[in-house]
Amino acid sequence: MDLSERKLRILQAIVGDFIRSAEPIGSRTLSKKLDMGISPATIRNEMSDLEEMGFLTHPHTSAGRVPSDKAYRLYVNNLMQKYELPEEEKQIIAEKLTKNVSELDRTIQHAATLLSELTNLTSFAITPSQESNHLRYVNFLPVDESTVVLMIVTESGRVTNTAIKIKTSYKEENLSLLSKVMTYNYKGKTLSDILTHDIIRNFETDIEAMSRLVETIRPNFISTLENMLNVDLFMDGVTNIFSIPEYNDIGKAKVFLEMINKKKHFTDVLVRRDNGVIITIGNENQEDLMRDCSLITATYHIDGKLVGKLGVIGPTRMKYDEVTSIIEYITDNISQTFKITGGEEKDE
Amino acid sequence: MDLSERKLRILQAIVGDFIRSAEPIGSRTLSKKLDMGISPATIRNEMSDLEEMGFLTHPHTSAGRVPSDKAYRLYVNNLMQKYELPEEEKQIIAEKLTKNVSELDRTIQHAATLLSELTNLTSFAITPSQESNHLRYVNFLPVDESTVVLMIVTESGRVTNTAIKIKTSYKEENLSLLSKVMTYNYKGKTLSDILTHDIIRNFETDIEAMSRLVETIRPNFISTLENMLNVDLFMDGVTNIFSIPEYNDIGKAKVFLEMINKKKHFTDVLVRRDNGVIITIGNENQEDLMRDCSLITATYHIDGKLVGKLGVIGPTRMKYDEVTSIIEYITDNISQTFKITGGEEKDE
DNA sequence: GCTTAGCACTCACTTGATAAGAGTGCTAAC
DNA sequence: GTTAGCACTCTTATCAAGTGAGTGCTAAGC
Structure with missing residues (x-):
């Protein structure tokens, strides 16, 4: 079966809606929302196809549909549109990161804090490994x-x-x-x-x-x-998970907290990830405990060489477009700030 | 009405039991546990008296009794016995804090981590104000x-x-x-x-x-x-509250997290507290949001002069004896480590 | 006069049944 | 291919009844 244009649009709508609301979405609601002049019944048929293809699931017979990891992957790869950061946020980031050219650790910590504030997710940052740093x-x-x-x-x-x-x-x-x-x-x-x-x-x-x-x-x-x-790990916004419906269940929240509290292990996971902006969704994560989460990480550079990482962890239902842009913008700013030998004059 | 020896023993048993179990305790259970050969009925009478005097409450007619803040205060002031730290724990503390005479911040952070690990509570530490520190x-x-x-x-x-x-x-x-x-x-x-x-x-x-x-x-x-x-605030063991039954309710947990996440405000509260080991129980706390909690803080000294604070926050039902001892031991150790001009030789 | 047994009473919590609501899947008609 | 209609499924909310822990009171015992 092929992914027709209409199927794609329906899928996109479901993913988008679910990212916002965290509620399974039914055919009637979707029909109204899409405004393409197709009836709920038709949508049901399409949904049924999409489910067969593995893009949707439903938690029980009579709940609406929910996107699968595969759907998020498709969304991230093809459907997602570039999110343009509001000028205001850009300014905040630039200001907070470059105002005081302070110690690396402090800046990285700031960056993590900033990231969690802007995304309302749990953020983390690791400092560069200094193995190849010269004394x-x-x-x-x-x-x-x-x-x-x-x-x-x-x-x-x-x-x-x-x-x-x-x-x-x-x-x-x-x-x-x-x-x-x-x-x-x-x-x-x-x-x-x-x-x-x-x-x-x-x-x-x-x-x-x-x-x-x-x-x-x-x-x-x-x-x-x-x-x-040693690679230092900073975290912030850990308690943000409590504003996420997925973690309203105290048991789930506990599992999440335990996972990210194994700092050594968590750091290892981060260090092993490839460079650049990397998104891993649900099952794509190697670690069992992260199968419910998505992870977005990006790398920043110190002096153009040493590489540290910055990212967020949250539910698979995540504003991938927005979060990705924010992370990229922050890492770019850090790299810029610590471009030590570049000798570029900053005009202020 | 006077607090007879028997009333005291009963009260002590109730407080002790409740600190451990977090469950209201009934007359029958207590009768068995006390093993003083007094019947549940007698205990009920005594409990009733204690309640009248404000040391106990019960959440509803047919629940067991629960100690009030006043009871905890009595317990802390008179009933509590000195808790002797296991040698093993002492060693861990001494080792972790003195092994590397590293930077102050790092040591204080270690101390906070240690404290939360030993008490299973949320710990915090603030660095000394350096106002009177000379360049x-x-x-x-x-x-x-x-x-x-x-x-x-x-x-x-x-x-x-x-x-x-x-x-x-x-x-x-x-x-x-x-x-x-x-x-x-x-x-x-x-x-x-x-x-x-x-x-x-x-x-x-x-x-x-x-x-x-x-x-x-x-x-x-x-x-x-x-x-x-600036006074820096470190925290650790924030997620420990999830192993405390009082905070099994997600709403309560959220309130707690919000409170301690207002770092600026929280720091102020700590800075304002008196020096030495201070215990404030429930209602004794000035801050509305802390009325459900107890706070124990102690002070450590840098160079014999500058003063920082270290402590824990947890439910009023807290192992006051144990926690107090641990905090004291840790602050003593820090003060010892940073006794800079003392010139005392350490024998290792 | 203190202590204790007995008993009625209260209140939270559990269980089961019922009803309501949302949404699907299928069928037949357009 | 699209759509309306309808039976069916499954969750959630609500309510009533039953259970159990524990109290408070009273009257008898030491």
């Missing part, structure tokens, strides 16, 4: 007699500090010398290289005082680098 | 031709960085000079003084290149300081 320099700053701050800056401009407690006293000169030596040694190497290739462990010095200092600092340096390699 | 030094670090990192370190050892985009080129010497000049000017002053007393605005220089640099940097410096004065 730019290491700096030790004295704070007081027993505390030193270790600062690591990468090529992409990411800064990390860790406070280190030093048991025995140290001299500022040694600290500053150590900073220089370590920077000299590690500059230009990737973080994972520094960690994995035993470079740290081979770092020795023959000056007595320095070597004691190195001993204290080494574990902190290692764990800081390890931390930097 | 130690300012540093500008070149990243690339158009990016500079502004780093501010306070007396208490808190470090903040912000990346600043510089439109026109700059010289490294100027940057380093500016760092020194600003540090010289601001060192020892409190953050709020620097901000409010117009000190920043009066900061001028007669060197041409420098003054251009200052212009670019000033707004960033100001907003960074402002950011540092």
